[in-house]
Amino acid sequence: MAVANIAGARLAVDIGGTFTDIVLEARGRRWTGKVLTTPRAPEEAVVAAVQEILARAGIAPGALKLFILGTTLATNALIERKGAKTALLTTEGFRDLVEIGWEHRFAQYDIFLDKPAPLVPRYLRLPVPERIDAKGCVRLPLDEAAVTALVPVLKREGVESVAVAFLQSFLHPAHEQRVREILKQALPDLWVTLSSDVCPEIREYERISTTCANAYVQPVMAGYLNRLEARLKTMGIRCPVYLMTSGGALCTLAMGAAEPVRLVESGPAGGAILARTVAESCGAPRALSFDMGGTTAKICFIDDYAPEISRSFEFGRMYRFLKGSGLPIRIPVIEMVEIGAGGGSIARVDDLERVQVGPDSAGSEPGPACYARGGEHATVTDADCAMGLLDIQRFAGGRVTLEPKRAEAAVLRDVAKPLKVDAAFGALAITEIVTENMANAARVHAMELGKTVEHYTLIAFGGAAPLHTARLADKLGIARVVIPVGASVGSALGFLTAPVAFQAVRSWYQFITTLDIAHANRLLDAMTKQATEVVRAAAGNAPLAAVRAAYMRYAGQGHEIAVTLPAGKLAAKDIAGLKRRFDTAYRALYGRTVPNMDVEIMSWSVTVSTKVKRAPRARALPRRTARPASKRRIFEPKLAKWREVPVYERTAMAPGARVAGPALIVEDQTTVVVTADFDASINSLGYIVLDKRSAKRKPS
DSSP states (O other), X not given: OOGGGXXXXXXXXXXXXXXXXXXXXXXXXXXXXXXXXXXXXXXXXXXXXXXXXXXXXXXXXXXXXXXXXXESHHHHHXXXXXXXXXXXXXXXXXXXXXXXXXSSOSSTTOTTOOOOOOSSOGGGEEEEOOXXXXXXXXXXXXXXXXXXXXXXXXXXXXXXXXXXXXXXXXXXXXXXHHHHHHHHHHOTTOEEEEHHHHOOOSOHHHHHHHHHHHHHHHHHHHHHHHHHHHHHHHHTOOSXXXXXXXXXXXXXXXXXXXXXXXXXXXXXXXXXXXXXXXXXXXXXXXXXXXXXXXXXXEEEEEETTEEOEESOEEESOSSTTOTTSSEEEOSOXXXXXXXXXXXXXXXXXXXXXXXXXXXXXXXXXXOOGGGTSSOOSXXXXXXXXXXXOSOTTTGGGGTSOOOHHHHHHHHIIIIIHHHTOOHHHHHHHHHHHHHHHHHHHHHHHHHHHTOOGGGSEEEEESSSHHHHHHHHHHHHTOOEEEEOTTGGGHHHHHHTTOOXXXXXXXXXXXXXXXXXXXXXXXXXXXXXHXXXXXXXXXXXXXXXXXXXXXXXXXXXXXXXXXXXXXXXXXXXXXHHHHHHHHHHHHHHHXXXXXXXXXXXXEEEEEEEEEOOOOOOOOOOOOOEEOOOSEEEEEEETTTTEEEEEEEEEGGGOOTTEEEESSEXXXXXXXXXXXXXXXXXXXXXXSOEEEEETTOOOOOO
């Protein structure tokens, strides 16, 4: 049956840079928890979290029917350059392609422009004589002796993993496959990644970069997943274990170990899936997902209840927000912006007396100063603590007891004194700068996608997001914010509603006027079979849906757009319809079409997935004023002054309850700051809805 519909106890874990979040659903109830991530051995935090939450719920490990994991391990290995020692075997004459990259400059007028260093150094980029042309025909046979001669080099250099990426191998993979056979025969323990497996698409730079990234993280990820699987079995957990992919779908452990590059945006993708569900529940077809945790903040646009999906992603950007300044990975990925703006982001004042926040983070070891675990630098969490916004006994579910005096001292030393202000205004400066960083990221992303951010509903989750979401909405001109139940573990919640899915992509260049329909049908059938087999391995006999697309463009253009193909076998009569579909999609994006221009297809894709239930809709309720549980003195962010405000317990607020800002709504794992110009209410699903006072709601 479909993963999304599995009955019984279901558990989801999201390993973040600071906290590992966990959600357990069983017997119609939900338990959530947080533990500090253990960077040196991430499985330790997972095991500790699982043991604790099962004990709290009184559920035996063997009763679990589903286990879903999301992790930032692949991302961190790439960004921190802590992957395996990797070599690249590529067509002779092209080993410097990964260093040359694109011909355009991402910062055109910067004469000191820094480019990201390739994952594989030049001395390990090894040329192999062979050549395949653009039609997939062999021009120069593979020199097998040359491949065999490289084996001693790989041994001498201590290479753990090899990326194999030849020109045009997406059309003719035999040379790459033969290289794998030769290498595995000589070095059985060597990890080998083929570009024709992980990225069988046109555009050599992106394809080779993706292959290198997969090879670089594969030993790390496979080792971690194997250790975790063994630990879970030792605990008595025998249920299927699935992984969240960057595209917002689930895959098996075996697929994750074989193609770990698909897991690069694993955790954040779960958050986007949760936001999609919340948007559907609230009837908000235009939503902006805002996920702020301990290390980073993620922003994603959701239109018509579907997150923006991209076929490429960049990691390790040298210049914040500048496309092209990072290394490309070509995989299905939910389109989002991720910046170093989490609770652990470190604040400082530069030589020009400007407050800088992030991208470096205190993480979980040593953590912010207020954790009293050895951290000394002022962070966003320290600023929130110094402003009185955090419940020091219930932070992270009581996992961490905060020390406000340490927070104030760090903020005073690192920010307030250099600015010649007191600790409260120093803390406000930190929170305002980090919020403005996030707002700027959202504005830039909106402009790139051609969207008007003011027309969106902000959906906030993650441990730190509810603290900053009202100010972020204010800066973006957004009038409504929704904070779901279990917001602090939002990404893990999203895992439980994700489908099992797989996207197969192949490049095959054709003009639509001369399209070889018979070959196109054979290609689509083969891709459908491949994707179905991958999904069936995880979903069993669940009903499946397939969506087929062609990536099309006007002849000679540099980029293509996805055009959905009609169901069933393609026939000659579909050619005209395909052109009309392309014109419609092109006009929707660019406002016009180009008459009398040939249209070409660059790549083809088939996405097979299980079906997911529609989210329940919130219903209208009569509102009543809620009663506060206590009061607390805070430095109110909007008013920029100390003020005593009411504090409300979220669990004690019934649907329909209304709160006027400024106020705090507290729960075990996070706090919602309702600023002076917002009112809060609880809808029928238990979500907190913030509405800007006297604001005319934009159409959603």
